[in-house]
Amino acid sequence: MAATASPSTSRKDIVSHKLHFRMINEQQVDDISIEFFYKPHTITLLTVTVLSLMYFAFARNDENSDNNLRVGLLVVVSFFLVISVLAFPNGPFTRPHPAVWRMVFGLSVMYFLFLVFLIFLNWDQVKTLMYWLDPTLRYATREADVMEYAVNCTVITWERILSHFDIFAFGHFGGWAMKALLIRSYGLCWTISITWELTELFFMHLLPNFAECWWDQVILDILLCNGGGIWLGMTVCRFLEMRTYSWASIKEIHSTTGKIKRVVLQFTPASWTYVRWLDPKSSSQRVAGIYLFMILWQLTELNTFFLKHIFIFQASHPLSWCRILLIGVITAPTVRQYYAYLTDTQCKRVGTQCWVFGAIAFLEALACVKFGHDLFSKTQIRSVLLWLLCLALITLLCLYGMVWYEQNKMKVSRCYFICVLIVSPKKCCT
Template sequence: MKSLYFFVFSLLTTLLLFNANALFDFNTRITISLVMSFFNFITLNSVMQKYAMIPNISIFTKIINYLILIYYVIITYLHFFSTSEVRTILRFLNKNIEFHAVEKSYMENCNTFENVSDKIDWFVCAHLWGWFAKGMIIRNFFLLNINSAIFELLELRFQHILPNFYECWWDHIFLDVLSCNLIGIASSMVFMKYFNIPLYDWKIPDKIKPNKKNIIFPTVDKLCRKVFTNSSTLLLLIFLSFIINIIDLNVFFLKAELKLNHVNLIVIARTFAIGFISGKACKEFHCFLKDG
C-alpha cells in the first residue's frame, strides 16, 4: 500500500509543479520534468510490480505493462511544456521532421456522387483498419456501431476546429458509417469468430428484481430491457462510449495541435501504443465486471 501512496504523492507533486510553470524558465522546467519523470517512473513501476505483474503473466502482457509505464513517463515529461516547445523538442530529436499547419478538408464538390473518388484516400484505409482494430478491442457489435455513429456526430460538432472533420453529408453516412466503419467492424467479428476469440457482453447482471407495478410505459420498458438489460448496463455503455470517443478525439486533436502529418511515425506509433493499452484495459475491465 505504501507504493500506491508514494505514487499518488508523486503524481500530485507533478501536477502542483505543472500549475506553477510560469515561475520557471525553459531550462529549469527541463530539469524539473526530468526529476519528476524519474520519480513517477520509480513509483508507478513499484505499483505495477505489486498489483499488475502477477505470477504466470504472459510475455505479451508484460510488454504492454512496460509500454504503459514508458508512455506515462513520456506524458509526464512533456506535460511541463507548451505545444510550441514540444515541437522544438521533436525537431531537436529529429531534424527532418515536418510540421503541417493546414489539414485537408473533405467538403468540396458535395453536389454529385461523381466526386466520391475525390474523397477516397489514405483515410479510407485508416477507417477500415481503425474500426477493425476497435472491433478486436471492444468486441461488441452493438457498442461499436453506436460509437461509429456517435463519432460522426462529434465530427460535425468539432469541424470548426479541425478542417479534416469537414465532410459531405453522404461522406458521413455512406462512406463512413455504412461502408468503411461497418466493413471494418464486421470483418473483426468474422475474424474473431473464425479464430474462436470470445466477444465481450458489456452487461451488468441484475442483482435486484425490478418492480414493474408502477411502470408508465411497459412496452418501452420491455424494449429497453432487451437492449440494455438494466439501468446499470445503460450507464456502463454510456461510460464506455465516453471513453472511446475521448480517446478517438484525442488522436485527432493532438495531431492537429502539434501540426503533425497523419503518416508521421510519432502519430502512428502512439496510435498503436494506445490501441494495445486499450485492448488490455478492455480485457481486464470486462473480467472485473464478469467476475465481480
C-alpha cells in the same frame, strides 16, 4: 435483528476478491508448450544486461553529444522494458507470451510518465523537444491549412468517390476490424461508429478537417469502411469462438501441419471469452459504466486529431502512427479488464492497464488544452454539452436495443425448445 457476517467470512471474501482480481490483472499460463520459454531466467537476464551496458558505456564513441542523448534515452527505454518483464503483471492475456504484455504495460507506463513531464513544459520547450526528435518538423504544416474539406458536396461522381479510397480508408477498415475483435458486440461497435460521426459534427468548429460531405460520412465511413471492418472483425471473432477453448500442446501434435497451425495459434488468445456487454437484468450502474466507456473511447479518438493539429505534424508522421499503434496495443488488455470490472460481480476494481489507459487519455486531453489554448478558447460550450447529451441518449438507445434483442432471442430459444419437446427436431427446424 439483521445477521452480521463473521470476521472469518469477511476475510474469506477479501481473499476471494484478491484472487479473482489476480486472474484479470495477472493471468497465469495453464498450457505450457515449450517449458524453456516460461521458466524464469533472471540471473541470465541480469548478466546479459550488465554486459550490454558495459559495452555501450565504454566501446562506443561519445564525442557527439546529440547522439549521446539519443542512445542514452534508447538504452533507458530498453532497460525499463527489461524491468517490466521482471516486475510488471501479465495482464489478462498470456499469448503470444506473458513477457510481451508486460512490455506493453511498460510502454504504457513510460508514455504516461512522458505525458506527465510534457504538461510541465512551456510551448517553446515543447517545440525544442520536437525539433530535436525530428528537425523536419520545423517545416511541417497543418493539414487544415493546405486542404479543403466538404467542398462541392452536391457533385457526386464515381471518380470523386473512388478518389476517397486511399490508404486512410483502408486504415479505417482495418482499424474497425480490430475494434470489433476487442469489443465483440455488433450493437456497441455500431453505436461507437455512428457516435464518432456525430462527434465530428459537434467538434467541427474546432477542427476543420472534421467537415465532410454527407455521402462521405454515411456511405464511405459508416457503411463501407466502418461497417465492413465491423463485419470482418465479428466474423473472425465468431469463427475463433467456435474453436475449442484449450488448444493442444505442441508436444501432443505429431503432424507437421498441426505443429505449424499450433505455432500460428500461439499469436491468438489462449481462450475466447463470449462477450455480452449487457445482461437483460442490467442496472443503472451498467448504463453509467458503458456511458463512461463511450466517452473515454471518443476522447481517445479526439486526442488523435487534436494532437497532430496542435503540435503540427502530419498523419503519416511517426509521431502519429506510432502513437496509434501504441494506443491500439494498450486497448486490448484495457477493454478486457474494463469488461470484467463492469460485468463480473467478483471484480471489485479495475485492472492496472485499464487505470493507466484512462490516465493516458485524460493527460493527452490536458496537454491539448494547455498547448492549444487559442484553439480551445473558441469552444462552443453548447456544442460540447449537446455532444455529451447525445452520447447519453445514444447509449440508452443502444442498451435498450440490446435488451430487446436478448429478450426476443430468449423467447425464440424457449419456443424452439418447447417445439422440440412436443413435436420433433426436424419439424421445428423447418
